[in-house]
Amino acid sequence: MIKEETMHWREYNKKVILSKYLSILVGNFLCAMALILFLRPGQMIGGGVGGISVLLNTVFGIPLGVSVLLFNLPLMVLSLKVLDRNFILYSTLSMFIFSLYMSLFDFLASYIHITDDVLLSCVFGSILNGAGMGIMFRNGTCQGGLDVVAALTKKLYGINISKVLLGVNGVIITISGFVFSFNRAMYTLIGLFIAYQVLDRIQMGVGQMKQIFIMTNMSKPIARSIMKELHRGVTYLKGTGAYSNQDMDIIYCIVDNHEFVQVRKIVDSIDPEAFMTISETVEVKGRGFSHIQV
Template sequence: MTQEPILACIFGGLLNGIGAGFAFRNGTSTGGLDIVAAILKKNFNITIGHVLMGLNFIIVSCLGYLYSIDKVLFTLILMFINYTVIDRIQLGVGKQKQVLIISDYNEEIAKEIYAEIKRGATYIKGVTSYKKKEIYILYVICSSRQLVKVRQIIKRTDKDAFVTVSDTSEILGNGFKELSI
């Protein structure tokens, strides 16, 4: 056991977060506030880690009047690490990326993406706001590692393509996590 409070916070947060994260990921509970958090997650699409952090922050803030500010701050550090680890384990360490591509060469880009990283794509019909021109937007989901390849494909196929990349919080269904309600 360490006598350094910061080390205790870091390792306590990591170890507790790992244990609780795997428990939540497998649909079980550690008891206490996480039952409330699971209900809120189901009804409001908020992560369990965020709910627990918020609820426990309120509790710790109220107890700040009884204990030293140092203990409160160390507790907040532990909580932040703990709930960040819980969310990372539940959501997965490497978040998937959502890529939207507007290009005159979408078909070629889609074929190359499938050939190189075995990811399918979806065409979304759209209309530009200024010229009212009908276009197709290419929609691709890939891992962070695959994103490097996707960018290379787009760059060599159409340097004028318009591309947005976003993190996803969860992907369910066909080729990803099983859809369970």
């Protein structure tokens, strides 16, 4: 039994490590492509080390891949004794991969032109950037750079990570306003908003489910219909009406977005007086529900 559990844990560990490496490769690819082929041609930047690299390249002509390394290497050295070794390992690998991708797309930019429309560049570049970050965050990796800065300040000074990222990105965007124009800096703000929306969607899970509570005296026929027609599990929760003082079985179930309409029809057909609440869930794991690994 112990041997089986050990083997299962090793297999699980291999899958986790593989997903981390794949997320670093795919996530950084999308981020670099977004920055070089979409945002930079529109004189916009992304947040973080990618945005800093674009600014340094524009003002001083420093190659993008080199500036990524110059910014990240000192941070990695400083964090060696403070942060978790695995975090540093994945961050360092991610830094080198991102640097390579930035150099690659910088070279390809001479041959690839996608659009002159600033709004299209902003929207599609930000979607790709957010998707890349979301893929990495969902699998427990990051791009290095500002994520390491935020982790260090959190560890050493207890400052909230989101506040650090917000403050530093605010400075980067302000500088970009002087380098390019404040019109483009405002586009950058819109782009960051889009990117973080996409990031949240991917990190929390695409395709939110509906959580349903049904208070009714006809719980058994309703539950049977849901299980028969939708093939979804149903849980009974014990409850008592405060006004009626009657005991009842409260139905609790999770369904897909397109299934809750059918649940409502089932409830209305059996007990039109039933009290029902429907809310969105962030993530559902378990039998019958796929756990999205991007």
